[in-house]
Amino acid sequence: MSDPIIPPHPDAPLRQQAEQQLRSGTAQLSNAFTASADALGVLYRLSSAANTAGDGLKLLHELQIHQVELDLQLEQLQQNERECNHELACYRQFFELAPAGYFILSLDGLITACNAAAVRLFANEAQNRPEQLCGRALLSLFSAACRPMLSATLTRVQRNQQSATLMVSTDAATAQTLRLSAQLSPDHKAILIMLT
DSSP, X not given: XXXXXXXXXXXXXXXXXXXXXXXXTOOOOOSSSOOOHHHHHHHHHHHHSTTTHHHHHHHHHHHHHHHHHHHHHHHHXXXXXXXXXXXXXXXXXXXXXXXXXXXXXXXTSBEEEEOHHHHHHTHHHHTTOGGGTTTSBGGGGBOTTTHHHHHHHHHHHHHHOOOEEEEEEBOSTTOOXXXXXXXXXXXXXXXXXXXX
16 A cells, blocks of 8 residues: 555544544444445455555554544534524524514614514504514614614614614604614624614
């Protein structure tokens, strides 16, 4: 065999775990990864000849270790995905059930999401359904007198990447004054509005 097999650094924790499982016989290889006929043919040819049998065994051992490592990585990825999905579901519930009204805006000021409390604040415009507010400009929900100040605040939040708070009046028939807080998202792609 012309190219020597160079194993990964022996201090790698995943490799150590894989080797330990192979030594103890506890490695449970999944069917997610299978050897091709060509790979098995190479192993057979190497193990058949006396002068390359040792290389064949080393290669087989390395392949087994890599397969166990891949299985361990797959198992960890699946666990991470389950945890992320659970956390996402929890945060969605927190958003939906929060007592304060929340809006998520695109950078051009359009509502992309809102919670039930926000819908209740603008019941006339939303007809008690969040999708009735999505796609609308946030400014359209407030009185004409508040719009310039609110527009300037949203622009300032985008540029300075700082939060801002101001008092605003709704444009609804039940004109109400609300405290509005605005915060740019960490990825700078959305603005979070909280109304109390």
